[in-house]
Amino acid sequence: MQTPIPFYLDEILENVRYLDGGSVADYIPPLAAANPSYLGAxxxxxxxxxxxxxxxxxxxxxxSISKPFVYALALQELGFEEVVAVVGMEPSGEAFNELSLNRDDHRxxxxxxxxGAMTVTQLINGVDSGVDERVEHIRQxxxxxxxxxLTIDEETCDSELLFAERNLSLAHMLRNYEIIQDDAHDAVVTYTRQCSIQVNVKDLAVISxxxxxxxxxxxTGEKILDPDVCRLTQAVMSSAGMYDGAGRWMAEVGIPAKSGVSGxxxxxxxxxxxxxxxxxRxxxxxxSVRGVEAFKRLSQDMGLHLMSTDQRYGIHPIRDVEIINDAWVVRLQGVMNFSAAESILYRLEDYDITADEVLLDFSQVTTVNRIGRVMLKEGLRxxxxxxxxxxxxxxxxxxKDRTMRDGTQVVRRDDNEDYMINGEELL
Known part of the structure; x- marks a missing residue:
């Protein structure tokens, strides 16, 4: 059995593909030349x-997707106190490239x-680090x-540097208030090279x-960041990751997020x-126009909003598995939401099932939310x-609703069925 999750992602993409509003970023020539039809998840x-x-x-x-992860690296290398001394944690309510700092301390x-991102970048690998060493440290x-x-797209970087006057203004302003120590041009080069690291959408999913x-x-299982660093980074993403649309984003989608002008x-x-x-676009x-809509649908369909009461979940949703009278009985437990259903379907895909019938036993399940029910029924189908x-x-x-996507019903076994364990009926 193939897990239905890739097919579900493909369905989400097809549902948002019709959106043709917005436009590609036109102030950086390589981004302006991007194919607007690209769509992945x-x-x-x-x-x-x-x-x-x-x-x-x-x-x-x-x-700009690089910003939260370089912020996490700064927290990991220097600690919270040193980082917060030069950059705050409050939403700005302004555009991402606004020429503004705190009135009191100029952070x-x-x-x-x-x-803020340029300030954080200048902390990486020590304030005395050269541009090449700092960039390579971030790339690794x-x-x-x-x-x-991962590699750096040098063409995009060079092109972006030709139109970097606003970032240079920010860097000179930061130097003027002694927030950064580097030459303003070097600070902008470092930051721009950081932003030019190339990824695909699978990389972003793994990184997040x-x-x-x-x-x-x-x-890989490698321990890269401390849990407290991740908690702080996601908290800042939730309040400021979507710029001046962050409040509406958290109300509608409810997922800590970060966007970038490449889409x-x-x-x-x-x-x-x-x-x-x-x-x-x-x-x-x-x-991203279609990305935002895809996230809205994912959040709603899968119950992913952080404020949702469906966020309770169990670590081990399969209690045990046993073959009884040519039936493969998979006993489930706990809360059946997206995470639990994904884990169950992933394990079922790996099992070498030799029985004629597969039964999911919900006797020890406490709650089933909509996406958990839909996914498990699709897996059975x-x-x-x-x-x-x-x-x-x-x-x-x-x-309660056992109707599958093809209109048929999942059969419910009751105490009239002949399934026995140690002489006792299953039900």
Whole structure:
């Protein structure tokens, strides 16, 4: 059985593909030349399961998506007190490239706007580091987060530097108030090279899942960041990651997120997963039009909003598995939400099922939310198409709607069925 998650991601993409509003970033020639039809999505769980759909191998530059991860690196290397001494944590309510600092101490208001991001970048690898050494340190760190060697798009970087007057103004302003020590030109070069690191949407999902996983890269298992660093970074993302649209984003989507003008968009759900989309058309706030809509649908369909009461979840949703009278009985437990259903389907895909029938036993399940129910029914439907008989053992009727996508019903086994364990009926 193939897990339905990639097909679900593909369905989300098809549902937002019709959106043709917005336009590609036109102030950087390589971004202006981007294909506006590109559309991809990826999801990575904290258990290291990666799923993707659409243009998932198309590479693009990180741009502002690099900001939260370099901020996390600064926190990891220097600690909270040294970082907060030069950059704040409050939402700005202004555009990402606004020429503004705090009135009292002249710090940038947060690390997600350009002034704050350049300030943070200058902390990496020590304040005395040269441009090349600092950039290489950041590139290697980003590669560890992604689990593969990432490169810098030199063409995009060089092109962007030709139109960097506003960032140069920010850098001179930061130097004037002694927030940064580097030459203003060097600071802008370092920051621009950081933004020119190339990724695909699968890389972004894995990188964001590392934050969601408390700093442990979920595929390689490498411990890269401390949990407290990840908590602080995601907190800042939730209030400032989507610029002056951050408040509306958290109300509607409820996922800590960060966007970039190349069309990338990523989000983290602490303890569960990282999500990413790629579509170059941008709205007036600099966020991907189709990416934003895809995230809205994902959040609503999968119950991912941080304020949702569906966010309770269990670590071990499969209690045990046993073959009884030619039936493969999979006993479930706890709360069935997206994370639990994904884990169950992933394990079922790996099992060498030799029985004629597969039954999901919901006797020890406390709650089933909508996306958990939909995913498990879809998994059963696919198993039926693979030649198995399917059914559920559901004495408390946790699955009230057993209609599958093809209009048929999942069979409910009751105490009239002949399934026995140690002489006792299952129900």
């Amino acid at each position: 990826a999801l990575c769980t904290t258990t290291g399961h990666l799923y993707s759909a659409g243009d998932d191998s198309e590479e693009f530059t990180m741009q 940038p208001v947060n690390p997600m706007i350009n002034a 760190y980003m590669s560890r987060l992604a689990g593969r060697d 899942a590392t934050l969601a996983n408390g700093g442990t890269q979920p595929i 990338g968009l990523l989000g983290t759900l602490p303890g569960q997963l990282g999500i990413a989309t790629f579509s170059p 941008l709205n007036s706030e600099g966020n 696919r198993m039926r198409e693979a030649g198995f008989k399917i059914g559920v053992i559901d004495p408390d009727e946790r699955i």
